[in-house]
Amino acid sequence: MDELTRHFRDAVAGSPPSRVDLDGLITADRQRRRHRALTLAGTGVAAAVAAVAVPTLVAAPGPGEMALPPMSSGSGDASLCAAPIPLPSGPEPPLATYDTVRVRPTEPWEVGVPRLTAALRAALATTVPTNLTVTGTVPECDRPQFAYQPPYRQYETIATLSRDGRHSHLKVAVSPTGAEAQADCAEAPDHRNCEVWGLGDDGVAMLSTSTDPAGGTLRWVQLMRVDGTSVTVTAGNLLYGDRGPGARAAREALLTSQELVELARAPGLTLYP
């Protein structure tokens, strides 16, 4: 059937210019691959978190409370209070923008808050001396728990340390390490009085203590983890929140710098679990 072949070739002889955009196809496929990789990575993280969190959430202990994922360190009784979320009275501050040493974590704060809270409580249980009590500053919630601060993209909690009717405060913040950050005590309350400790696989810790003539003490520790997380722990005898009319400040911070370092090194206090 050469005749048919000839007719076919005649029919396609006057082909118009091609509309096939080869470069566009390649670009679109490259974007698809990138999107797919990101989606798969996100799905993997979400699945891992769900595998840990869902069984515990199902077994929530009571109304107004949300159970926390179990921690390997043994804090199985942790529960999260329904903390009030204050509404901004004015324009919110701009989102803190700075480059980080690692891609920012994709973990939603709804997942990060209970995870970090459980890790902190486990660390407090093993680090804080038994004659010292730790209470949260959230009303009607006696255990410390993290809150997420969107403008600064960090998790933070403030707790009260008490011994013999004297109080001190404890503040823990977890944030991504900035790309420009150095272990140079730049954020220390007294950068002239600062030590830098190498902690091997845990990273580098900076320790500083500041005192004032009126008897105020502030111990500050910042751990720059190898994984790109910065954990800042401070303890001092400045009181936060309403502790009642009889509240009295302790003479000192109630936790030593070494104990603050141990808190900061807690395995779960990371943004890249």
Next chain:
Amino acid sequence: MPVDVEGYRDYVGARLESLRRTAYLLCGDWHTADDLVSTALIKLLRHWPRVSAMDNPDAYVRRTLLRVWLDERRRPWRREAAWAEVPDQPLAAGATEGAADRLTILALLAELPPRRRAVLVLRYFCDLSVEETARELGCTAGTVKSQSARAIEALRGRLVDLPTRIEEVRTDG
């Protein structure tokens, strides 16, 4: 696995016109043909690391194009007939004779069921053997032969007249 984009670009660049023409004979419309080829090339790119290592990547691309075309035909907006009526005679003589012949052969192809049309295009435009056509369509050689015979039988009545008419026009012109 990283994609050898340059190898893909070279391969497609050498075969793009051939693929467009094959698609045009299958669907009868250049715009749709370009869309079909684009879709097939996207699929090819996704599997390029594997396809480029095959002995005969051309067969894979043709099969992909055929599947894309058959899938496209199943879409609701493609169910309307592209050719309501096959012209019995060339539309005009002289300068439009080429276009008339082209429309006629496309109209005749459009009358055929999809697989018979594919058999004719693969056998008589892509110059594939009966066995190669059977492999690409996923059927037996006997099926290709019977489909081909029926398709040619359906075209025979009007197809054999074409050379005569062309000759008449040339004589007149």
